[in-house]
Amino acid sequence: MNLDIDFVRAQYPVFSNSGTARWAMFENAGGSYVPSQVVDRLHHFFQYTKVQPYGPFETSIEAGEQMEAGYRAMAGLLGCDPDELTLGPSTTMNFYVLAQAIRPLLKPGDEIIVTNQDHEANIGCWQRLAEFGAVVREWRIDPQTGELAIEDLKSLVNKRTRLxxxxxxxxxxxxMNDYKAVCDMAHAVGALAIGDGVSFAPHRVLDINASGLDLYLFSTYKTFGTHIGVMWGAPSVLDTLEPQGHYFNRDLPHYRLNPAGPLHAEIAALAGIQAYIDALYAHHFDDARLDFHARSARVFDLFAEHETVQANRILAAIRAIPGARIMGQKQAGISSRAATIAFTIAGMRSSDVVKRLVEKDIAVRNGHFYALRCLEALGIHDAADGIIRISLVHYNSVEDVDRLVEGLGRL
Structure with missing residues (x-):
């Protein structure tokens, strides 16, 4: 069964507006479009229930119920209990708060392993713990391929490793890194495995309880929702962390790792992600017996098949450009490479390439995308110009890719 792109795009208001529909959107890794199911819930909350939730009067009760639906939607997507989730303003902020919650557990000389492949959100907050005596060690990419080798991690993990x-x-x-192998290696020495799923979540559904992860974070504004960061923690781990919210909220699951009040309307609108996925499921499949996590997995399988075919068309077009250098694997695969493609062209500034594509109403960007350490390791030292990044998701049509491939060919 193939993904019905026409049905998918019909769920997005942006594609029915002549001013915005002209763009072939390939900057989805920076933030995805939002379907009407999410937009409608956000609009409804602001219009009718924009009050302090969880109070004794009718509007406040309704506001709280809408927020709980948002928590349940994210829990259902991961296959976990809603009490295991913290919904903060962004993944970067959630990582910072998490690092502060873990800090009291660390002793001077305890070791933390980070990579130089990550977004800075999952590096900088841990580097700061060196101020308190932690030793931060770096799992480094191959400077030619950008890949992380499991064998290199083996040489870093030891009895002092904590994270x-x-x-x-x-x-x-x-x-797509082998997260189960990384988790097994961490657990073998009693360390916690902490995974950044921001660039994974738009493409695949994670079974959190089978993943081996102890803590997992991703962003809903890159998974077709509002601007929220989702942080999941295994109950046994959450119980050990120092609460970061107000002292009188330390026993409230959604508040103990949230220093600020939750974003009411944005959380309520997350229930629209479930409604959107369910609309796609009902359109493509007949079996209604599955739970939401299983339904999501089947829908995202369709996404992955479509994205992989189109990503390989784009990769082939880039390989045909003289002087092009693709970061990472040259072929996309459902379980090996996502449809996020970074490249440079010898003799051309990345900004000039982007300018020429944007002139054709093809939305792309250049820069370091908050992964400056990765670019430096790859030998790209002009961070402001950086790399050209093309990122597609399931709503990108064949026609979008046709236009992009033509634009790349003209380079």
Whole structure:
């Protein structure tokens, strides 16, 4: 069964507006479009229930119920209990708060492993713990391929390791790392495995309880929702962390790792992600017996098949450009490489390439995308110009890719 792109795009208001529909959108890794199911819930909350939630009066009760639906939607997507989730303003902020919650557990000389492939959100917050005596060690990419080798991690992990912090999918290289192998290696020495799923979550559904991860973070504004960061923690781990919210909220699951009040309307609108996925499921499949996590997995399988075919068309077009250098694997694969493609062209500034594509109403960007350490390791020292990044998701049509391939060919 193939993904019905026409049905998918019909769910997005942006594609029915002549001013915005002209763009072939390939900057989805920076933030995805939002379907009407999410837009409608956000609009409804602001219009009718924009009050302090969880109070005794009718509007406040309704506001709280809408927020709980948002928590349940994210829990259902991961296959976990809603009490295991913290919904903060962004993944970067959630990582910072998490690092502060873990800090009291660390003793001077305890080691933290980070990569130089990650977004800075999953590096900088851990580097700061060196101020308190932690030793931060770097799992480094191959400077030619951008890949992380499991064998290199083996040489870093030891009895002093307390945290292994890594990305499930690089926002530059596009590689889907073997998270189960990393988790096994961390657990073998009693360390926690902390995964950044921001660039993974738009493409695949994670079974959180089978993943081996102890903590997992991703962003809903890159998974077709509002601007929220989702942080999941295994109950046994959450119970050990120092609460970061107000002292009188330390026993409230959604508040103990949230220093600020939750974003009411944005959280309520997350229930629209479930409604959107369910609309796609009902359109493509007949079996209604599955739970939401299983339904999501089947829908995202369709996404992955479509994205992989189109990504390989784009990769082939880039390989045909003289002087082009693709970061990471040269072929996309459902379980190996996401449809996030970074490249440079010898003799051309990345900004000039982007300008020429944008002139054709093809939305792309250049820069370091908050993965400056990765670019430096790859030998790209002009961070402002950086790499050209093309990132597609399931709503990108064949026609979008046709236009992009033509534009690349003209380079």
């Amino acid at each position: 292994v912090c890594f990305t499930l999918c690089s926002n530059i290289v596009g590689t």
